Amino acid sequence: MKDKMTSHKVYAVWEYEREIADLNKFSIEGWQLEKGGCFHSTFVRNEDVRYVYQLDYAPKLEDKEMYLSFFEEQGWEYMNSTFNGWHYFRKKYSDGMTKEEMEIYSDKESLEEMQKRYERIMWLCAIVLTLNVILQGSHVVSGRVGLAQSMLLMIYSLGAAVFWFMLWSQKRKQSGKESTFIIRYDIVLVVWLILFMLTLLILFI
Amino acid sequence: MKKQEPLTESYYYILLCLFPKPLHGYGIMQEAARLSEGNVNIGSGTMYGAVNNMLKKGWIVETVSDDPNDSRKRLYQLTDEGRNVLQAEIERLRHLLQSAGEVLEGGLKHSDSEEMLSAEWELGTKL
Numbered sequence: 001m002k003d004k005m006t007s008h009k010v011y012a013v014w015e016y017e018r019e020i021a022d023l024n025k026f027s028i029e030g031w032q033l034e035k036g037g038c039f040h041s042t043f044v045r046n047e048d049v050r051y052v053y054q055l056d057y058a059p060k061l062e063d064k065e066m067y068l069s070f071f072e073e074q075g076w077e078y079m080n081s082t083f084n085g086w087h088y089f090r091k092k093y094s095d096g097m098t099k100e101e102m103e104i105y106s107d108k109e110s111l112e113e114m115q116k117r118y119e120r121i122m123w124l125c126a127i128v129l130t131l132n133v134i135l136q137g138s139h140v141v142s143g144r145v146g147l148a149q150s151m152l153l154m155i156y157s158l159g160a161a162v163f164w165f166m167l168w169s170q171k172r173k174q175s176g177k178e179s180t181f182i183i184r185y186d187i188v189l190v191v192w193l194i195l196f197m198l199t200l201l202i203l204f205i
Numbered sequence: 206m207k208k209q210e211p212l213t214e215s216y217y218y219i220l221l222c223l224f225p226k227p228l229h230g231y232g233i234m235q236e237a238a239r240l241s242e243g244n245v246n247i248g249s250g251t252m253y254g255a256v257n258n259m260l261k262k263g264w265i266v267e268t269v270s271d272d273p274n275d276s277r278k279r280l281y282q283l284t285d286e287g288r289n290v291l292q293a294e295i296e297r298l299r300h301l302l303q304s305a306g307e308v309l310e311g312g313l314k315h316s317d318s319e320e321m322l323s324a325e326w327e328l329g330t331k332l
Contacts, residue, residue: 056250066279070253073231089249104250109213113254 003045005031010039012185013118014166016055016086023053027093035080036088050093052102057118059085076104112174119170126163132156151199155192162188212294215255218245220264220283220291227268227282230256256281264290 011019023033030047036055054076061067068078071089079088089104105111136153139145162183169181212220218237222228228236230252237245247255259265264287268280283291 054250066257067253069279070230070256071249073229074234074249074252076249098246100246100248104248106246106248106251107213107215110215110248110251110254114250 004034005043005045007041007043008039009041010185010189012166012183013057013121014170015182015185016057016118018182020053020055024051027051027053033079033088033090036082036086038082038084038086051090052093052097054089054091054102054104056087056089056104057085057114058087059117071104075101108174115170115174119167122163122167122170126160126167129156129160129163133160146202148199148203151195151202155195155199158188158192158195209290209293211297212290213255214245215247215251216259217291217294218247219252219255219259220287220294223265223281223283223287224291227270227280229270229278229280233281259287262286 009019009022023036026033026043027050030045031043032046032049032051033053034042034044058067071078075091076089077091079090081087091102100106105114133153133156136149136156140150140153166183169183215237218241219233221240222233222236234247234252237247256265260267260281263284265281266284268282270278270280
């Protein structure tokens with residue numbers, strides 16, 4: 001049996017909890033994360049251990065040594081960081097471990113502080129995409145444009161809608177409302193790609 | 206001093222733990238858990254965020270241990286400003302309890318029922 005595995009699963013920023021859940025599930029199945037990445041994660045086969053994982057988003061660290069010391073002293077093993085500021089930590093699982101021991105944020109306020117850091121990127125994406133929608137929309141409305149231009153408008157609109165919806169959904173979750181719907185990034189990507197291909201097809205026919 | 210926002214439980218316990226003497230991160234975590242009888246377990250991410258914020262605000266400073274065995278670890282020490290913030294918070298909490306005491310004692314005077322009396326007395330002792 002193979003003892004190495006590579007995963008190219010991509011998660012959107014708002015899906016980091018799903019990524020953690022997946023890593024924990026893989027660990028139970030005997031695949032232990034070796035190196036985490038945005039587009040490329042590697043796992044090694046080891047059925048004798050089980051880890052619990054945590055992800056932290058901290059793109060601007062003035063003193064990384066100090067940052068890591070807080071994790072190491074509570075038994076978190078630092079694995080690696082991604083280029084855009086996500087840090088991977090793991091801890092050996094043991095029976096009777098409390099929920100607090102498995103999480104790096106112990107209160108609502110600090111968790112939201114972390115989430116606000118990545119929400120800034122979401123705001124930026126939402127605003128840029130909305131500006132594109134307005135620009136492209138005015139082209140489409142003002143004159144006789146091809147189908148391709150209209151398709152592009154659809155792509156931008158879809159993107160903007162996803163970001164605005166997830167920002168709204170995050171706020172809802174933070175104010176304590178249950179049952180938030182999380183948009184699966186990969187499904188949006190597939191829809192997006194199909195639309196893009198169609199646009200290209202129309203452009204070149 | 207300008208009126209400040211109430212401290213979060215984690216911030217409050219971190220300042221409180223540093224009041225007697227400087228501690229390192231793990232020491233703060235353990236002391237907070239001990240003082241709160243296991244109710245406040247400050248996680249690594251929460252601890253880093255709070256300590257980093259307090260360093261920036263000047264409530265605490267970094268220092269090194271006199272103990273040569275422990276010199277590698279960073280200790281955090283309360284500054285005068287941090288002490289003031291903690292004292293202001295304790296004062297605020299004392300006021301909250303005072304208000305509760307006032308209301309509950311007032312309730313006792315107006316109440317005729319034996320049952321009500323004992324229930325309120327219980328609540329009073331808990332507070």
